[in-house]
Amino acid sequence: MTSAAACVTGLVFDRSESGVRLTKLDAPVSETSPYEMVRSQELNALLGPKASMQAVDLLCDLHNTTANTGLCLITYSDRDWICLHICKHLQAQMASTPVRYVHFDIPLNEAYSLDSVGKHGFAMEIGPQPHGVVRSVIFSAMQEGVQLMMDWICQFNSGTLFEGGWVDVYTMVKNIDYPRDSETHVITAAVHPDLQDRDFCLLHPGDPMFLCFSGETLRYRGKEALYPFFINEGAYYEKGVALSLARKRRVQIPSVL
Structure with missing residues (x-):
């Protein structure tokens, strides 16, 4: 610079x-x-x-x-x-x-x-x-x-x-969409209360992810624990993204002068 x-x-x-x-x-x-x-x-x-x-x-x-x-x-x-x-x-x-x-x-x-x-x-x-x-x-x-x-x-x-x-x-791995009706593609669930506002808190397989409007809880079915972020971002509804998932690792950085 x-x-x-x-x-x-x-x-x-x-x-x-x-x-x-x-x-x-x-x-x-x-x-x-x-x-x-x-x-x-x-x-x-x-x-x-x-x-x-x-x-x-x-x-x-x-x-x-x-x-x-x-x-x-x-x-x-x-x-x-x-x-x-x-x-x-x-x-x-x-x-x-x-x-x-x-x-x-x-x-x-x-x-x-x-x-x-x-x-x-x-x-x-x-x-x-x-x-x-x-x-x-x-x-x-x-x-x-x-x-x-x-x-x-x-x-x-x-x-x-x-x-x-x-x-x-935190390297983004994938995006997760909201559950939707198979015919109308209308959203049928909201982010689960146990997940809402817990950006960058580790999400384990089996943890609650969505709460269906019918009352059913849908759980995270991934095979590895990942870090969710942009949970329930308002601008992403139209993009079909309820949250993103990331993998975390430590990166060593050199001295700079």
Whole structure:
């Protein structure tokens, strides 16, 4: 990262999860093109081009979620030492907010989120917060997370040595949809009360997962214990996702200077 100013340039707030896959960014646009496609190409021109040496050094995309996730750094790499060190720094400094590193195992050229345009990048996602609502505790935690990230960048650019260590990485394994009627595809159950709001709490085979509107409890039938997150996320109903499941492992990161 050449300068703090370059990093500030990459600090962008944009709620659009529009297609910033490389195959879409070069597609021709017209007056009838969807706003998301046009906006994606504008952001790619401003902050990229994606996967090029001209792209900004670090790009952070700010999001909120209705799920009880705490603060998550969501990225497409489990070996990006810059992002992992920033996560480690936030974990050490944010005593009142849990901070976790979430890894989506998707090739970067297929990634669709804004942060994938930068050389390094992540979405900083925090919850729980209903859409269209500002909760002061969530706002303050996000503000603290952004400031700590900027502090780390300034220290890095000043030549500070950051010691290595370990970071827990949650790699997304799969998504789970709500139970649905086989003919109408209407949702027939809600997230079970024993699971609701227990993001990143280990889910064991046989644990309650859904409570059917008929009163029946449906249990997790997976073969291994995994970590659920984005439980009952409001924006994911239309995507057919009731929760995501992740596998956790510890990643050793080297010192950086």
